Amino acid sequence: MARTLGDILSWAKENLKRAGVDDLDAELLLQSVLRQSRSQLLLNLQDEIPVIKEKEYESLIEKRSTHIPLQYLTGTVEFYNIELRCDQRALIPRPETEILVDTVLQKLSNFPAPKILDIGTGTGNIAIALAKNLPDSHITSVDISGDALDLAASNARLNGVERRINLIQGDILDSVFIRTFGLFDCVISNPPYVAIADKETLQPEVAKYEPAMAIFTGDDPLIFYKTIVSNILYILNVQGLLAFEVGLGQAGMIQDLMKPAFDKIAVTKDLAGIERIVTGIYAGTY
Numbered sequence: 001m002a003r004t005l006g007d008i009l010s011w012a013k014e015n016l017k018r019a020g021v022d023d024l025d026a027e028l029l030l031q032s033v034l035r036q037s038r039s040q041l042l043l044n045l046q047d048e049i050p051v052i053k054e055k056e057y058e059s060l061i062e063k064r065s066t067h068i069p070l071q072y073l074t075g076t077v078e079f080y081n082i083e084l085r086c087d088q089r090a091l092i093p094r095p096e097t098e099i100l101v102d103t104v105l106q107k108l109s110n111f112p113a114p115k116i117l118d119i120g121t122g123t124g125n126i127a128i129a130l131a132k133n134l135p136d137s138h139i140t141s142v143d144i145s146g147d148a149l150d151l152a153a154s155n156a157r158l159n160g161v162e163r164r165i166n167l168i169q170g171d172i173l174d175s176v177f178i179r180t181f182g183l184f185d186c187v188i189s190n191p192p193y194v195a196i197a198d199k200e201t202l203q204p205e206v207a208k209y210e211p212a213m214a215i216f217t218g219d220d221p222l223i224f225y226k227t228i229v230s231n232i233l234y235i236l237n238v239q240g241l242l243a244f245e246v247g248l249g250q251a252g253m254i255q256d257l258m259k260p261a262f263d264k265i266a267v268t269k270d271l272a273g274i275e276r277i278v279t280g281i282y283a284g285t286y
Helices: 005-018 024-034 038-043 051-065 070-074 095-107 125-133 146-158 196-201 204-209 223-230 251-258
Strands: 076-079 082-085 115-119 138-143 165-169 184-189 236-245 262-269 275-282
Touching: 005 024, 005 051, 024 038, 024 051, 024 070, 051 070, 070 076, 082 125, 082 146, 095 125, 095 184, 095 236, 095 275, 115 125, 125 138, 125 146, 125 165, 138 146, 146 165, 184 223, 223 236, 223 251, 251 262, 251 275
Parallel strands: 115 138, 115 184, 138 165, 184 236
Antiparallel strands: 076 082, 236 275, 262 275
């Protein structure tokens, strides 16, 4: 006997609860399978689910029960009012990074056509959000992962900004490489900032399934910040903006790194009250 949407939704929620996963994901996955909004789904709970959709949904629930991230299962994520493709080639964009984008947009209001360097682009979320909101900007996005850059290129095309984003593959920890870019009006980065020793403290969705190179830094969680700041005279114009997303408890250390060469250093907190964004204006003293 065919199950109703309500029946299979109840089954899915129980399975996710037993696995320690938020049962709201059961609704979100069913919406994705049926291509329905939440209101449509709730109105149709007495409808029978087609067998092919039932099998697809059961498979997704089984995968989510193993803590594969929701966004990797649906294949999409919303970020700063844009839709992005999302899979295991890149880190899943977080709401905290929307605050980074918002902060930079405010601080670049006096730049008519800013040149921006996005370090560690991943899905391309930061670059694409900036390009959509700064139509005269020109953005260079760098990542060590060719797979991530392929995903970023796909997302740039999806959002119609591919002509204004230049994607480059390379290791930002290589000082020779970082000095080949030229000068920009803004350098923005959400780099890896978790020490490998802290891996066991992370949620399984992050530790098991998101790309390690986008999360972990080896023994020094500040290595990317140190490299960028120490090479700043090669990549940022005087009076240009440097903007970082930082990890829990790192904001003070990042400010100390920036103090010798930056004015107007500022910290912005995320919605949880954590110091998450550090910005400064390059004074040209390095």
